[in-house]
Amino acid sequence: MAPRSLDCPLLLLSAALLSCCCGLSGAARSAPSSLVVGNVSFVSAWCAGTEYPTLCDATLFPYAAAVGTSPARLAWAALNVTLDGARNATAAMKGIAAGGHLAPVAAEAAGDCVSMLGDAVGMLRQSVETMAEQAEEEEEGQATQQASRTARFRVDSVWTWASAALTDDSMCMEGFKGEAAGSGGVREAVRGHVVGLAHLTANALGIVNAMAGQTPP
16 A cells, blocks of 8 residues: 555654754754654653653654654654664575574574564554554544544554564574574674664554554543
8 A cells, every 4th residue: 555645744743753863953953942842751651651761762862853742643653763773684684694604494584584573663653554544543533433533443453563574573583582582693783783673663553552542432
């Protein structure tokens, strides 16, 4: 499914994500300082409930101005950061799998890991697109019963996909627990690429879970 066209707030958030990666000033830097402080407090309050709050603060504070005080936009940002991490981890694992120096058991585990991370990328992409739709609808101010049911369905779907992505992260690392697959520094190399992704995924899932608690059934 192609990403939907987003309204200004999410376009601002996209610009902030791009600006951070490129070292540009971005939307967050142009906002009034008092507004940024309030938005940072909003992000911090939500990050406090995640499994890795320090990481959550570090990865989401740069987008505070664009996120505003919208849980949907915050979840969208967290999922986008996680999707980028999943793509990077997948590329790194493809490099390990293609290196040609792995023992047969390790090579099989690496191939399985690439497949699982590829699945995680797909589910995170769906999550990003769905949360973007929810954020856009919230910006339009729709408060009908149908809108409420749609919001619940979207949040529940994103929670399911993000949970599955976290399971894929964990199963990838599980494949290198044995001595035959994890020897020669392979286990450490895999952990170096996948553990950070698992932490990002857990944080995004925590934010979505908190959002679910605020979404009417």
